């Protein structure tokens with residue numbers, strides 16, 4: 001197991017569009033374990049491979065209170081989405097900022113598990129929002145993209161300043 005380094009906004013690597021996962025081997029299993037370890041340690045409720053500079057369509061989430069419901073989605077696609085939900089979102093790549101974003105409140109997702117088996121799930125509320133947030137990362141999109149340019153630029157300059165001080 002290993003903790004992976006999480007890229008921070010406005011790192012341009014976060015804008016990379018991820019490619020499909022085609023090889024379901026032991027290395028992928030190890031990577032998924034590292035993704036979970038990194039997400040729990042952060043701590044966060046979701047992490048996309050793009051955030052750790054691996055540009056493949058893979059994400060992990062755990063929105064449970066007890067942190068005992070790990071879910072991994074490989075090559076995810078949204079089959080259908082309905083309703084609307086607006087909640088405060090944060091992101092491990094945008095540390096310290098929480099802003100409301102409107103997304104679908106109910107989604108049907110098809111994905112593959114770590115063995116390559118296809119599965120489908122239906123998600124609502126926080127879980128639905130979390131999946132959509134992480135799927136955005138795979139397209140190089142961040143939650144700050146939904147904010148006004150003024151707000152986004154303010155967050156960008158504050159984070160850049162912090163990153164220079166490290």
Ligand code: NI
Pocket residue numbers: 090091092093133134137
């Ligand atoms: Ni995020």
